Each structure stands twice: as structure tokens, then as C-alpha cells.
Amino acid sequence: MMLSPLCISVGRAGHPFQQRCAHSAYSHARFQQESPVFLLLLDCVWQLWRQFPLALGFSEALLLRLANEVYASDYGTFLCNNDQERCALGVKDRTHCLFRALLRPAERDYYSNPLYEPTELAIWPSVHPQSLQLWRGFFLRWTQLAHHLEAVQEEIRSMVIEWARVAQSSAKQSSQYKSLCTASQHVCPHGALQAGDCSPAQSGGTGRCGYAKHKGLLLDMQPGVRVGMPTAELLGLLCRGCLSRVQNRPSCSFSSWPRRMSRWNNMESSNANTSQENPRVLITGGLGQLGVGLAQMLRNQYGPESVILSDIKKPPSHVYASGPFVYADVLDYKHLRELIVNNRITWLVHYSALLSAVGEANVALARKINITGLHNVLDLALENCLRLFVPSTIGAFGPSSPRDPAPDLCVQRPRTIYGVSKVHGELMGEYLHHKYGLDFRCLRYPGVISVNTPPGGGTTDYAVQIFHDALSTGHHECYLRPDTRLPMMHISDCHRATVEFMQTPDCQLSLRTYNIAAMSFTPEEVAQEIRKHLPHLKVTYNPDSVRQTIADSWPVRFDDSNARRDWGWAPAFGLEELVTDMLLSVRDKRTREGFLVS
Ligand SMILES: NC(=O)c1ccc[n+]([C@@H]2O[C@H](COP(=O)([O-])OP(=O)(O)OC[C@H]3O[C@@H](n4cnc5c(N)ncnc54)[C@H](O)[C@@H]3O)[C@@H](O)[C@H]2O)c1
Ligand SMILES: C[C@@H](O)[C@H](N)C(=O)O
Numbered sequence: 001m002m003l004s005p006l007c008i009s010v011g012r013a014g015h016p017f018q019q020r021c022a023h024s025a026y027s028h029a030r031f032q033q034e035s036p037v038f039l040l041l042l043d044c045v046w047q048l049w050r051q052f053p054l055a056l057g058f059s060e061a062l063l064l065r066l067a068n069e070v071y072a073s074d075y076g077t078f079l080c081n082n083d084q085e086r087c088a089l090g091v092k093d094r095t096h097c098l099f100r101a102l103l104r105p106a107e108r109d110y111y112s113n114p115l116y117e118p119t120e121l122a123i124w125p126s127v128h129p130q131s132l133q134l135w136r137g138f139f140l141r142w143t144q145l146a147h148h149l150e151a152v153q154e155e156i157r158s159m160v161i162e163w164a165r166v167a168q169s170s171a172k173q174s175s176q177y178k179s180l181c182t183a184s185q186h187v188c189p190h191g192a193l194q195a196g197d198c199s200p201a202q203s204g205g206t207g208r209c210g211y212a213k214h215k216g217l218l219l220d221m222q223p224g225v226r227v228g229m230p231t232a233e234l235l236g237l238l239c240r241g242c243l244s245r246v247q248n249r250p251s252c253s254f255s256s257w258p259r260r261m262s263r264w265n266n267m268e269s270s271n272a273n274t275s276q277e278n279p280r281v282l283i284t285g286g287l288g289q290l291g292v293g294l295a296q297m298l299r300n301q302y303g304p305e306s307v308i309l310s311d312i313k314k315p316p317s318h319v320y321a322s323g324p325f326v327y328a329d330v331l332d333y334k335h336l337r338e339l340i341v342n343n344r345i346t347w348l349v350h351y352s353a354l355l356s357a358v359g360e361a362n363v364a365l366a367r368k369i370n371i372t373g374l375h376n377v378l379d380l381a382l383e384n385c386l387r388l389f390v391p392s393t394i395g396a397f398g399p400s401s402p403r404d405p406a407p408d409l410c411v412q413r414p415r416t417i418y419g420v421s422k423v424h425g426e427l428m429g430e431y432l433h434h435k436y437g438l439d440f441r442c443l444r445y446p447g448v449i450s451v452n453t454p455p456g457g458g459t460t461d462y463a464v465q466i467f468h469d470a471l472s473t474g475h476h477e478c479y480l481r482p483d484t485r486l487p488m489m490h491i492s493d494c495h496r497a498t499v500e501f502m503q504t505p506d507c508q509l510s511l512r513t514y515n516i517a518a519m520s521f522t523p524e525e526v527a528q529e530i531r532k533h534l535p536h537l538k539v540t541y542n543p544d545s546v547r548q549t550i551a552d553s554w555p556v557r558f559d560d561s562n563a564r565r566d567w568g569w570a571p572a573f574g575l576e577e578l579v580t581d582m583l584l585s586v587r588d589k590r591t592r593e594g595f596l597v598s
Pocket of ligand 2: 355356393458463
């Protein structure tokens with residue numbers, strides 16, 4: 001702890017403890033030199049501790065102990081004004097040192113912060129008056145409150161110990177973990193919940209399983225563990241959905257939980273309820289290549305009425321007949337808000353965007369839809385406590401990014417407005433997640449290959465068109481060079497990844513933005529694979545400079561190991577399966593629509 005030597009100095013440097021507090025804060029007499037400077041220091045440290053509960057290695061209990069010891073102590077640590085006085089009186093020989101006592105293992109354990117996460121990063125406390133709070137643990141220590149503080153600390157400690165124990169028996173645990181963490185089975189100690197959200201704390205709830213993670217703390221209780229009231233309160237604190245209830249409870253000593261969560265204090269979390277029910281999903285830009293199929297997959301799981309497709313264009317009749325559709329322009333904030341409120345939306349999937357090639361042709365519009373539209377959606381998600389999914393893309397990387405493979409975290413300097421807007425989306429979402437707890441989730445999709453809805457003007461579109469050409473004219477003119485390798489994915493893998501990711505409990509996510517990968521091929525390789533079925537396919541190459549430049553700046557492969565590890569991502573389609581499926585589906589579609597099939 002660094003303090004300005006001009007203001008305060010601590011310990012050996014010679015803070016005059018005797019003058020400042022010898023006559024005790026409990027006495028009515030006041031001497032000229034008396035001043036609770038050390039107490040002020042402790043209060044400052046407590047403010048830091050409160051704003052950054054994971055950043056300091058000690059607990060509030062240590063600060064309270066020091067605050068007491070400085071006025072009335074069995075130890076000699078705070079006696080006298082300086083070393084000279086202490087030597088003259090033989091304080092060191094005739095008394096015991098408090099700090100040595102505090103370093104004994106039992107004491108050390110007791111005063112350590114079980115939530116402590118070492119980090120290299122500097123912490124920047126807020127010094128706004130509204131950020132500074134009354135140190136209730138000290139100033140109201142004779143009231144009921146203090147007892148709860150201890151109880152909660154004890155609960156945290158025992159849960160951390162329990163977690164360490166459980167983590168050790170990992171083989172059995174990991175399979176249990178996987179199965180228990182699937183959304184349908186996920187139940188927290190407060191009652192049933194899914195997808196990582198939490199219902200309001202209920203006293204004495206019995207957890208069939210319990211998962212709570214708040215910034216690195218994973219609490220994992222065995223099925224059948226009886227959870228006492230303080231645990232339920234604690235878990236309530238650690239789970240976003242419960243914050244409002246618990247923080248407003250006067251007996252809860254954590255009423256001063258970090259400021260960054262204060263947004264949740266003032267509102268009833270809709271997720272608290274909805275986590276027990278099916279989500280209610282709104283998809284923006286839903287009539288593009290990806291929206292209709294995703295809606296179908298979600299409707300199969302949650303019922304047709306639970307998913308609303310929206311877009312600014314007229315839906316084809318089969319889409320209109322398949323479930324709710326509404327007109328929604330992402331640039332119209334008020335209307336979007338009305339839709340979200342009136343339909344009690346809990347998940348928002350934000351698909352509206354101009355893709356890479358179209359975006360370059362109309363930068364102003366791309367900026368508006370991809371950035372202004374995104375801001376509207378982020379604000380609405382935050383306001384209404386929605387789980388927000390925003391797709392990103394291989395296009396979020398640029399020529400200075402590692403290309404083979406591109407990891408989740410690396411330099412991102414895309415050269416398209418599309419890519420820039422996507423990086424902006426990733427960063428804004430993550431920022432709001434870290435600052436306000438927004439449940440932001442983002443997958444970087446590869447080029448997606450589908451049959452039913454044509455792609456909306458991207459650089460990877462050739463990989464869809466080639467199948468249609470192969471089955472119609474037998475000739476495809478490719479706008480990319482034959483050796484342009486890009487990550488690609490079958491649409492059903494893309495939808496499955498999205499749904500699985502959305503259902504993953506918060507506690508399993510170590511990132512908010514993940515790469516997902518399935519395969520990576522060049523135009524020549526996909527043509528070769530198609531020729532195994534249609535040997536007559538002819539492909540000519542006429543590279544388009546805009547799209548070729550874009551493709552050359554993108555990764556050739558994605559590293560998706562984090563997605564595989566954290567939430568079990570695994571693609572079902574490789575190139576061979578993709579080609580077989582695409583040829584079948586395109587043939588079917590063309591036949592149904594009365595087109596010639598070669
Ligand atoms: N398709 C892919 O290969 C791919 C790959 C990576 C990421 N993505 C991302 O997935 C999302 C969906 O992609 P897609 O392929 O379905 O895109 P798409 O271009 O096919 O569809 C986008 C939809 O947004 C709609 N839209 C445009 N302006 C709008 C506005 N103002 N308000 C509401 N809607 C508006 C369009 O009408 C269109 O239906 C996009 O964000 C895209 O960046 C797609
Ligand atoms: C890759 C993806 O973002 C989109 N298909 C595009 O090419 O723009």
C-alpha cells in the first residue's frame with residue numbers, strides 16, 4: 001500500500017500513535033495532537049477493499065482488528081511515537097508484536113480474503129463522494145450488522161474450501177460438472193434456475209447442485225447439500241439476479257458491494273424470474289442468412305411463441321406462418337424498447353448488420369446500422385437486464401493479426417468498416433459486462449454456408465454460390481483466387497453453437513467473445529470435394545479486388561480451443577460432410593422450386 005509520505009506515513013517511518021490516539025477514540029477528552037489518522041487510513045483501505053473485493057489479500061476482519069488494536073491492545077505494536085521512544089522503553093523486549101501474531105497460520109487464514117485474485121493490473125478507485133460509503137463494519141459495529149459480516153465471511157471461506165476439495169476429485173467431478181451444467185438441469189441453491197442466472201435468495205434453500213462464480217470464484221456444491229441462510233445470501237450476492245433483494249436487506253453486511261454492480265440494485269432482475277422459465281427471444285435482422293434457422297432451432301426448444309423474428313423487410317409467407325414476426329428497425333430505439341417491454345423479452349439476438357462487401361460499398365450506412373444500431377441494442381439490453389448475443393466474425397481480424405491460427409485474444413486491426421464495427425461491438429459489450437454486469441455474449445463466426453436463405457453480401461458468399469452453380473450451369477466463376485483459405489462453417493453448426501453458448505451458465509464462461517471453428521478451405525479445395533459428386537464442375541477465377549483484399553486480411557484458421565474447453569464446443573460438419581449435405585439440400589430446394597438440376 002503506497003501512501004504519499006507528505007500526508008501520512010505508517011509503521012517504522014514514525015507515525016506518532018501515542019499522540020494521535022493514546023487517549024483513545026473512546027474518551028471524551030481531546031488533546032491538541034489527537035487525531036484518528038490511522039483510523040482514516042484504515043477507512044481508506046476499506047473503501048478500496050469495498051470497491052475491489054477481489055484485489056486485496058486480506059479481509060475486512062483484519063482492518064477491524066487493527067482499528068481495535070490501535071486503541072486498546074494486548075500488544076506493544078502501536079505504543080509510543082517513534083523508534084527512539086520505543087527503544088528507550090524497551091517496548092520490543094517487553095511486549096509482543098501484533099503482526100507476528102497475525103502471521104500465525106490460523107490467524108493468517110482467518111484474516112485472509114478468500115476471494116482474493118492476484119493481478120498485475122493497477123486498481124483505480126473512484127473517489128467521487130457518492131462512491132465513498134460509511135464503513136458500517138466499524139462505525140456500526142455494535143449493531144446487529146457486524147454479526148452478519150462474520151457469518152458471511154465464514155460462509156465464503158467454507159465455500160472456497162469446499163470448492164478446493166471438490167476440484168481435487170476432478171475426474172468424477174468433471175463429468176458431473178458437464179452434465180449438471182447443462183441448462184435444463186442447472187439448479188442453484190436458491191431454487192430452480194437455468195443458464196447461470198439465479199432466483200432471489202430463499203432462506204434455507206436446498207441446492208440440487210450449486211454453481212456460482214463471481215470473477216474467478218467457482219462455487220460448486222454437491223447435489224443434496226443443504227445451504228444455510230448466509231450461503232444463500234452470499235450466493236445471491238454473487239449471482240446478478242439476486243443482487244437487488246439482498247443488497248437492500250438491512251441485515252446484510254455486504255450492502256456495500258462494489259459500485260459497478262449498483263445498477264442492479266435499483267431494479268428487479270427480470271432474469272431472476274425468466275431463468276426459471278423459457279427465455280423470450282427477440283432476433284433483430286432475423287430475415288438474413290442466419291436468423292430464420294436460428295429462430296427455428298430456438299422455437300423447437302422453447303416453443304414457437306417464445307421467439308420473435310424481426311427485420312425491416314417483408315418476410316416470405318412460410319417464415320411469417322412459422323411464428324411471430326414484427327417489423328423492427330434497430331435504428332429506432334423507442335420502438336425496439338416497446339417491443340422488448342411489451343413482449344417481456346429476456347434474450348436478444350442481434351443479427352442486423354451490413355456484411356463485409358456490402359459494408360465497403362456503403363460505409364455510412366454500415367456505420368449507422370452496425371454501430372448506432374448496436375449501441376441501441378446494448379443500451380436496451382442493459383436497461384432491461386437482457387442476455388445479449390451479438391455475433392462477430394473472422395472479419396474482426398486484420399492483416400496484423402496472427403492468421404494461422406487466429407487466437408481469441410490478439411491484435412485486431414481490421415481494414416473494413418464491417419470489421420471495425422464488429423471489434424467495436426466486442427469491446428463495448430465486454431466493457432458493459434465488466435462495468436455493469438451486462439450478460440453479453442459474442443461468438444466470432446467463420447463464413448457460414450447455408451441453403452435456404454442466400455447470404456447478405458459478404459466475402460465468403462462464393463462458398464454458397466458454388467453449390468447452386470454446380471447443380472445448375474455446372475460452372476462457377478469465383479471472385480477469389482483459388483488458394484484463398486478462409487475459416488468456414490455449416491449453418492447448423494453455427495446455430496447449434498449459438499444456442500449452446502446462450503444456454504451455458506455464466507460460471508463456465510472465461511471469456512465473453514469466443515472464436516468458433518469447424519473447417520478451413522480454399523475455393524479450389526471445395527471445388528475438388530464437389531467434383532467427387534459432380535465431376536463436370538468447372539470453376540474459373542476472376543478475383544474481385546475489394547473482396548480479395550478483404551479475404552487476404554482475414555485469418556486462414558481459427559483457434560477455438562477456449563470455446564471447446566469452456567462450454568464444450570465441437571462442430572459436426574467437416575468439408576466432406578458439408579459438401580454432401582449442401583449438394584443434397586440445394587438439389588432438393590431447386591427441385592421444389594421447379595428449377596433444373598444438372
Ligand atoms: N453469414 C455469415 O457468414 C456471417 C459470418 C460471421 C458473422 N455474421 C454475423 O451474423 C449476423 C447475421 O448475419 P447474416 O448473414 O444473417 O446477415 P444478412 O446480411 O443476411 O442479414 C442481415 C439482416 O439485417 C437486416 N437489417 C439491415 N438493416 C437493418 C435495420 N436498420 N434494422 C433491422 N434490421 C436490419 C437486413 O434486412 C438483413 O435481413 C451479422 O451480424 C453478421 O455480421 C455472419
Ligand atoms: C465472414 C462473415 O462475416 C461474412 N460472411 C462476410 O463475409 O462478410
